[in-house]
Amino acid sequence: MPIDWTHAGATVLAAFLASLVECVEALTVVLAVGATRGWRSALAGSATGLLALLLLMVLLGHVLTRIPLHGFQLVVGALLLLFGMRWLRKAVLRAAGVLALHDEEAIYRREMQALREQGDARPGLDKLAFAVTFKSTVLEGVEVVFIVLAIGAGRADLLWPASLGALAALLLVVALGLAVHRPLARVPENTLKFAVGVLLCAFGTYWAGEGMGYAWPGADWSLPGLAGGFLVVSVLCVPCCRRLAAVGAKEPAR
């Protein structure tokens, strides 16, 4: 089946950016564990987590492409909206200063402190290091698997572009991690989350509408239109939230 690049371009971008955010978070934990308890166990835990995720993705992808499309688009659209609108809400509130920004350096220091308090690593496979990196990789990776399957599964031909986007992000973060050996604190995480939230909301709305049997004005071109709508509204919300938060902060002093 030929790939429709109106969708595939946005699919690759959404999967790449979302995976980038999650991979950066997982890398912070792997680096903290590796630096405090040894690289062998840390990398073994992470690699096992990646294998588990790959298995999960292959299994789910296989099952999902066999489910009837219309009802499935509605369910996937609803889940994408719950997931994407949660991300977008948080990104808006962080951009407005209502919620604190995600700080990879602080998380890195906290993880290292917590791991040091557990005592020295044992020779051979360190179970704690293995468990921590396995858990972190799986938890962050499950979000990637969900995003890839959800944005790709609305049409079977989009699963490959979505998977490629996620794989590119993983390879980029691994390469950067190997090169700098520090948490990637300079990655503008909230800007990425903002962009991903916008794209996921656009995809979720589009799939939900398709699943309900509604015709989108402009057909496939409504997808960039939806993304533009979510982007403009979210950006406009930031200064409004900032003002409201400032007013709220002053009120108790009166």
Place this chain on the structure above:
Amino acid sequence: MNGLRTALTELWGLFVEDGRYALAIVVWLLLAWRVLPLLQLGRGWNAAILAAGLLAILVESVLRRARH
């Protein structure tokens, strides 16, 4: 058992952070799916109203959170 509970909590947390917000999204999707066709506005309008409702839910939620 603890592991399963943690996994389910994490899974739930992927989709629901603010219960009221998540509920509003689900209720709006149900309304848009079941009630909009009864209004016979035309299928293009239904899609546009679906999107507008979701944008309104987002705006209400962030403004409410910023206010408190």
